[in-house]
Amino acid sequence: MKLGKEEIQKIVLGGLLMLGVIYSYFDLLLGPLTKRAEQTQVSINALGPEIANAKAQIAKSHQMEADAPKDTLPMRQVEAMIPEGAPVAWFPTRMTEFFKKQNIDKASTRMTGESVDKDMPGFRRIAWGVDLPKVEFVPFGQAVAALENEEPLLEISAMQIDSSRDDVEMQHAFLTVNNLVKQ
């Protein structure tokens, strides 16, 4: 069968139309749709681990909150031990009363310095000098033991005991103590 010129033209036209349709379909319709679907799928896949992480974080936090009362008990106990107000208002009185209870009548306490501890935010350390002009060695030792047992936030960093020339039974003691207080 021999094709005429008109028929050849029509075949070419048909072919071109076919190509145009295929191109338009894939490039303008199916292509963007598939691309969008792929992108959405990627987003879904990316969100999966993030959701899992978020859930894990929330669960971990809940667990920590449940454990918090146990973990922070010492901190709450310490906070309860520290009176409100300026330490200079309550600490010297506390020391005087303490030593009076230990039968050491004269005790004077002065603040000598303070420092911030970076390991313990919310607290600072205050250094005090406690002067005990008349003490006997054994009752003094007992008082020191009682002080160390009753005041866990306090540490004696230095001490000096001098015998008195006037009264051989009595000594003069000076304690340098560090106390932890709220900031």
Place this chain on the structure above:
Amino acid sequence: MALRLNLYHEVLKAKALKRRDPLKISVYGISGLLACFAFYYFFQLVRMHSISEQYGKVKWEFDQLEPQAKAAKKKEEELNQLASASAQVVKRIEGRFYWAPLLAELSQAVPREVQITRLGGEITGDGLRRCALQVDGLAAGTDPRRVAEDLRTAIADKLSPKYKNVTSTFKTLEDGSETVMLDGKPVNTATFAITVQLYVGEEKKAGPSRVKK
């Protein structure tokens, strides 16, 4: 043989030509292809809709969880800080240096021939803590230097089981110019100054070393 004349041959030829018109065939083909394409596109649209719906759900879930997770992270940091500070407080309380037992040990080491005139002490450092003591006094006896030496060794012996690296050394030891009455007899004296050093606690562990990338 009968002669057949086809008087419609032109009409038939035109019909045949019309039947195999390439343009018409192309149009049919394209229509069929379009139908297939449309079906497939519709299928893809449904799939896309399902994916979008799934994404919407996931995104909604994430949007709900994200602020909660951020709040949880912040809370965790706060709790960690609090727990760390709490542990630090316990460590500090438990790591204190207790002077009372030291005074008790010292008082037991001092014999009746010795009078302590000055006792000073200081604790320094973190972790492994160093305590420096200064013991000044007066020793009396027929051989007061011997009495002072006995005191020095007695202090070291008494403190060694309870503290680390105890050293007890004379800073000064001199014959005294005066005599004292001991058990009703006048005896010579010697003045001394003993320096005692001891350690308590544990050395601080070094932090994790940095790894070069």
